[in-house]
Amino acid sequence: MLELAIKGSKKYYGWVTALLLIIGIGFLVYLKQLNVGLGITGMSRDVTWGFYIANFTFLVGVAAGGVMVVLPYYLHDYKAFGRITILGEFLAIAAVIMCVTFILVDLGQPMRVFNVFIYFSPRSVLFWDTIVLNGYLFLNLLVGWNVLEAERNGVHYRAWLKPFIYLSIPWAVSIHTVTAYLYCGLPGRGFWMTAILAPRFLASAFAAGPAFLILLCMIVRKTTDFDPGKEQIQSLAKIVAYAICINVFFFLCEVFVAFYSNIPEHMVHLKYLYAGLNGHTLLVPWMWASLIFMGIGIVLLVNPVTRKNESVLIVACIVIFIGTYIDKGLGMISGGFVPNPLHHINEYWPTLPEAMIALAVWALGLLVLTVLFKIAIGVKEEVQA
């Protein structure tokens, strides 16, 4: 089926070239990072994880979000999603590839990465994260590819695939749970130390992932002969609506626990993010923007009139995607590091080289996504014809 990816219009090739260009530039910056060290980023002794790990965390969510089309179709036999499950699975593949790349660019000694397998340490959550992420990548490649191939040949997919499909559903939950466990099991980091962190991650994942998928469906409809379908998009929109409500609810639970208990170690990070601490207010406007965006998203999606209007729906999905991105990408990681365990305040902001490398990783993911979607849509168009 790969041949479908190399037959495309001028626009398609233009887009691919643009992505390759961004990847190329980012790669050069990465070579500099390899040479000089992570000192070219904005990270510090106090904020030891920054933009890379934040993007990684967010994208694990996008990957896990793919399960929101797989689950209703395969478990509840919701036929409408049959049309777009492949899009969800391929989105997951692209997202996991970005996650793995973000981890790699974040390592101080990337050439030693295989030490994780040579000296495997089951007590480390990072070890498990490696396992679940690569496992999820494998499952989605296996299932997505085989189901699509069967569809192209006009046959039912092979029976042996079924257990893998069922396995991929809890596996999607596991990737974001394990990723949350990276943070919430650390003593002395009050912001993350909450049992609700994994559920909260999942809620924002099931909002951001499907919201992104809706936007992709709209693009697919506009640029190809394949229409993912009105019903499908509306069902996804309902999923986003529920998930974003739950996400904000979980956040409010956190706020209540921190402030009613009045325990300083738990309050201080929220204070830093939403009000600023001792004059350090770098993230305050961003965090409020994130909350407002998510709020607007809720209003637009819960109300059936606005949800059913597709141009409004696009706006809703964009604000939810940006809102959750800021929440997880900027607030969640540096929020946990500021103030540091000794209560010193050292703020973090990504540098230009850091942003360029991150952009290149996104471009790499979008390239994978473009190629995979091109193949999937190619098959769909063939079958339609």
Place this chain on the structure above:
Amino acid sequence: MNDKKWIIAGIVVFLALFTFPLWYNMGRAAPAPELILTEKAKAARECVMPEKYMRANHMQLLGQWRHAVVRNSKREFVNPEGKVFTMSLSNTCLDCHSNKADFCDKCHNYASVTPYCWDCHLDRSKENE
């Protein structure tokens, strides 16, 4: 099979590129370097292990030394003759072989290996600068 000529041409180009390093360097092999020993190393006559073993396995031995020192807090090496050495690249190996450029680098360059020892361990030849 209309593409026959393209396929064969492709294979030829691939093979040519793939074997490029071989024929590019043909007949230009550099002579193997001679090891230069410091006076101290000459006087000691034998390294921690026999020369043949050291030539082949010094990297593995250093790896085992590190493991023993860092992980098992054992710092003394007793060789088959019963002689005792402190297991330390910086303080035992480089104490005798203080001529890193002539002893280590020459051979490493010849074999085209760039071990990362020197990223951390310091060459003792500049001791008294």
Place this chain on the structure above:
Amino acid sequence: MERTRRNILKLFGISALGVSVKPVFNAFASEAGHLTGYRMEKGKNALKARQWAMVIDTRQFHSPDDLKPLIDACHQAHNVPDFENKNHEIKWIWEEEYHHAFPNKTTQFLNEAVEHRPFMVLCNHCENPPCCRACPTKATFKRKSDGIVMMDFHRCIGCRFCMAACPFGSRSFNFRDPRPGIPRLNRKFPTRTRGVVEKCNFCAERLAVGKMPYCVEASNGALAFGDLYDPDSTVRQLLKENYTIRRKQGLGTEPSVYYIV
């Protein structure tokens, strides 16, 4: 299996994979050691303990000048660089005020002497270290033979999970090549390379040859060092006679550094 081109290619692929497995296994097996007749032992002068521990008599430190010789002794001997950029800072031992060293034991109206006293902080060599749990390669680990939380700089992949896990901020990361930041190199001790995490090692290299840590030696008796599980050790004597506190005891990491206030 049908003999299509596809299946034959698959077969080739799998065979190639199979053939390549053995050299890989051999490579790992070679690390297990050869039968060459050598032994590795502890030195005769090596100091032994079940868990090394330190007691800091903070009453003997009045100004930063009292602490500086200890820090300098350590940092010079261990090739710890000194960078102006605070983000890239590396420190094994450093000075904190009481309310930063003990943020959850502070009060609004603190004894004045304590409030202005310099507190020496370093890796606590916890008995239950969260950093070692976090490490995905066991590059940092709790050494069974003496309880030191060690770093294997050759194995560290620089993921910095240990830094997130440490509740005491005791770890530093080499954001760049440390050598330009080292004023005078000690050629008998390695530097680190960029991209790895480092911290205090309780002077494992000195204990192995029967010497006390640099900071203890430079402290004129303000620091005591010994085996926590030897009832006759100086450390245990001090703990018996003085009321001591540890940093963030509530987290259950069981720090091995005690403070007499």
